[in-house]
Amino acid sequence: MSAPDGNPVGAERSIGQLFASATTEMSALVHDEIALAKAQLKQDVKRGVTSGGAFMVAGAVLVFSLPMLNFALAYAIRTWSDWNLALCFLLSFAANVLLAVLLVLVGVVFAKKARKGKGPQKVAASVKETAGVLQKAKPHPRPAPVSETVEVVARSSS
Numbered sequence: 087m088s089a090p091d092g093n094p095v096g097a098e099r100s101i102g103q104l105f106a107s108a109t110t111e112m113s114a115l116v117h118d119e120i121a122l123a124k125a126q127l128k129q130d131v132k133r134g135v136t137s138g139g140a141f142m143v144a145g146a147v148l149v150f151s152l153p154m155l156n157f158a159l160a161y162a163i164r165t166w167s168d169w170n171l172a173l174c175f176l177l178s179f180a181a182n183v184l185l186a187v188l189l190v191l192v193g194v195v196f197a198k199k200a201r202k203g204k205g206p207q208k209v210a211a212s213v214k215e216t217a218g219v220l221q222k223a224k225p226h227p228r229p230a231p232v233s234e235t236v237e238v239v240a241r242s243s244s
Contacts, residue, residue: 112216115216116213119212119213123210126203129203130200130203131200133196133197133199133200133203134196134197134200136196136200137193137194137196137197137199137200138193140189140190140192140193140196141189141190141193143189144186144189144190144192144193145186147182147185147186147189148182148183148185148186151182151185152179152182155181155182156175156178156179156182157178158178159174159177159181160174160175160177160178161174163177163178
C-alpha cells in the first residue's frame with residue numbers, strides 16, 4: 087500500500103515531501119470547493135429561470151387569452167343562467183385574472199427558493215475557515231542539532 091504521492095505508508099518522508107503532499111491535497115480541496123460552488127450556482131440560476139418563465143407565461147396567458155376566453159365564457163354563462171351579458175363578461179374576466187394570479191404565485195414561490203440559495207456563500211465560508219485553520223497551524227518545535235557551529239538564517243514571511 088502506498089500514500090498518494092507514491093511513497094510506502096509508514097516510511098519516513100521528508101518535510102519537503104510532506105509539504106508537497108499537503109499542497110497537492112489543498113489544491114484538490116480548493117478545486118472541489120470551486121466545483122461545488124459552480125454546481126450550487128447552476129441550481130440557483132435554474133430556479134431563477136423557472137421563476138422568470140412562470141412570470142412570462144402568466145403575462146402571456148393574461149394577454150392572449152382574455153379576448154377569446156372572455157367571449158366564450160361570457161356566452162356560456164349567459165346560456166346556462168339567463169343573466170345580463172355584461173355580468174357574464176365580468177365573471178369570465180374574473181376567471182382569467184384568477185388563473186394569472188395562480189401563475190404569479192408559482193413564480194413567487196420559485197423566486198423565493200432562488201433567493202434563499204446561498205451555495206457560493208457557504209463554499210466561500212468553508213474556504214475561509216480552511217485558510218484560517220492553516221494560518222493558525224504552527225510547526226512542531228524541533229530540538230536544535232548539536233554541532234560546533236550554529237547558523238542563523240533569517241526568513242522573510244512573504
